Amino acid sequence: MKLGFPFVNHCYLRLIVISCSLLRLGSTSLFAQTKPSDVTPYERNTNQTATYAQIISWYQQLDRQYDQAKLVEVGKTDIGKPLHVFLLAADKQFSSRPNRVTLLINNGIHPGELEGIDACMMMARDLLKANKLPKNVLLAIVPVYNIDGALNRGVSRVNQNGPESYGFRGNARNLNLNRDFIKAEAENTKAFQVMYQSLKPQVFIDNHTSDGADYQHILTYFATQKDKLHPTVSSYMVKTFQAELDKTLTAKGFPPAPYVDSFSDTPDSGLIGYNDSPRYSTGYATLFNCFGFTLETHMWKDYPARVKASYAFDESVMQLCDRDAQTILANQKKANEAVSQQTSFPLSYKLDRTKTDSITFLGYSAAYKLSEVSGLKRLYYDRSKPFTKRIPYWNTFAVDAQVDKPRAYVIPQAWWEVITLLKRNGVKLQTLPKDTLMAVSAYYITDYKSGQRPYEGHYIHSGVKVRSETQQIQFYKGDYLILANQPTNRYIVETLEPQGVDSFFAWNFFDSTLDQKEYFSDYIFEDTAAELLKKDPSLRKKLDEKRASDKAFAENADAQLDFIYRQTPYYEKTHNRYPVYRLK
Structure with a gap:
């Protein structure tokens, strides 16, 4: 049996099929082997989390x-260490x-937010030891992503x-890896994309820890923005x-709430749904009709409570995937087929504040007092005054801009960085056989x-406006044709249409086209311009207007x-x- 996992080289993409017999990491391990133990480092001391070496040694x-x-x-x-995925399959x-x-579970994208690391180590052991792996789920765990x-x-x-x-939030290049899923500058992200496209998950979890307001909930989460999914x-x-x-988590002692993001200082004023664009892990997954969850355990709860909450969340999602496997698979298949034929695609969304839901929220009363530091007003939460009440929840996003897809896109081979990204993310490209x-x-x-x-190392473009012009363009053998009839259409359109929030243009991949390369000398062009105005009355009229x-x-x-120069054949097209x- 062979398992195909393409590896990402620093300079180019190589596809290597690896024999599973080579994947058993024994005496060739990079890590010192420890005496087998059924107890994780966290379980030995619940105020500690496993180190990178301990994590990999455990798996x-x-x-x-x-x-x-x-x-x-x-x-x-980016630091030269291998990125791993741990696969669990009953068969x-x-x-x-x-x-x-x-089901793909990602841990440690922000290594200071680490409950998922310890929870998944225990969950994997417990499932294997009890021989209770779900029969309808391939469980794929990234032990730690931001190594x-x-x-x-x-x-x-x-x-x-x-x-x-x-650990620390930034990686070796000080990148926040949860902003890198479109530009893919980190080697981590390149490897993740290859892994993702090999696994093609239907459900995704990214384990995090929240900061911000204080409240009773140990865990909050946001799901893939519902209005972006098929x-x-x-x-x-x-x-x-x-x-x-939500019902299962409540029964397990972890009543959830949506991720806490509010219009005002305190959450009791109401919460706002999260607009996870494709730069984020769950937004990236959405492009491929995979629904996902970003779990946020509460930073100020004690560490054992947060680990238990992470375990409960990941386990509950896995159990539901097992229960509803055939429905989940059929839904993604239907969505893939529909996206292949879809003609119009959203490029950005905005919150619709006219549509409000409500949720039950377990909070603490908030008030203000004078700061001992500044002497000015400061916010505080009074844990002696808990409350349970319904609060507003705005979670409807309307399409702000959209575009009709073309029959196909054509991209010259010179833009190899973009072409590499398209290929790595499962887009099918055809090369032109001749000029x-x-x-x-x-x-x-x-x-x-x-x-x-x-x-994140870029000056992102926004508010992009374009005009369209039909032209005869010379393309060359080896340039690329991308038909817009693929299950990856959302990835294709949202990255290649420059108005997209997280398009390749927005992330500066095409900035060299914004530079003018040829100019004119005023004292010489003065005479040429005067002659042009004499010969072309319409140009004279435009100038006068x-x-x-x-x-x-x-x-x-x-x-x-x-x-005048820009109206002439001298100006570079x-x-x-x-x-x-x-291509229409």
Whole structure:
């Protein structure tokens, strides 16, 4: 039996099929072997969390002990360590199958938010030891995702109640990996995308710890934004899966609430649903009709309570996946087929504040008093005054911008970074067999805004506006054609349409097209411009109209020369021309 997990090289993508017999990490392990033990480091001291070496050693031990378990290296990370996924299958078949749900659980993307790491170590052991693996689920656990941050242990989360030490949010390049799922600059993300596309999960969990307001709930979570999912998947997730999940968690002693994000200082004013765009893990999963959950245990609850809550959440999701496996599989299949034929795609969403629901919230009364530090008003929560009440919940998002898909996109091979991303994320591309002149629709970027400060190493573009122009473009053998009839259509459209919130354009992949490469010398072009105006009355009319309507322009000689220059064949057609073209 062979398990195909492509590995990501630092420079290019290599696909390697690895024999499962090579994946049993025994004497060749990078980690020192410890005496087999049924007790995790956390269980020996509940105010401690396992180190990276202990985590991997633990899963290696389970791999050696049980035939239903497999620890697999899926690629490298920015710090040079391998990224692993731990696979659990009752039938010992470790690849995705059409009659079994794949549940992917990610841990330690922020290594200071680490309850999921310890909870999953125990859950994996308990399932194997009791021989209670779900028969309808392939369980895939990323033991620790941000290995770079996990190795950088300390006490950087000042508001967190334990454990004694833990990892750091940024990775070795100081990237927040939960903002990297589109641009994929980290080696971790490249490896994750390869793994994700191999597993093709139907359900996804990302384990986190929240900060912010104080309240009674040990756990909160947000689900994939319901209005972004295909209706079949969304309806089932909200009405059946989440309804049952919330009931189960409450019965286990962990009544949940939505992730706490409010309009005002305190949550009792009402909560806002989370708009998880594709830069985030759950937003990325949404592009492939996978519904997901970001679990947020509460930072100020004691560490054992948070670990127990994480265990309960992950276990409950797994059990529901097992129970409803055939429905979940059928829903994703239907969504994939529909997306292949879908003609119009949303590019951004905004909160609809006219539509309000309500939830039961377990909070603490909040008030204000004078700060001993500043002498000014400060917020505090009074735990001696708990409350239970219904509060507003705004969780409806309306489409803010959308686009009709073309028949296909054409992208020159020169943009290899984007092409690599498309291939890695399961998009099928065809190469042109010969040089070809095509009539295409070309976008010109007419306006955009960029951040004033870098965000994850980028000055993200927003408010992008375009105009479209039909042109004859020369393409060359080896350039790429991307048909928009694929289950990956959402990924294709939302990354390639420049107006998309997390498009490749937004993340600066095409910024070189915004630079003008050729210019003119004023004193020479003056005579050429005058001659052009004499020969072309329509150009003269455009110039006069512009001067009449724009006083600053009328008083700027250079601007007028540039205006004329841009109307001539001398002006480069590639300036501001977006280099991904649409075929109607």
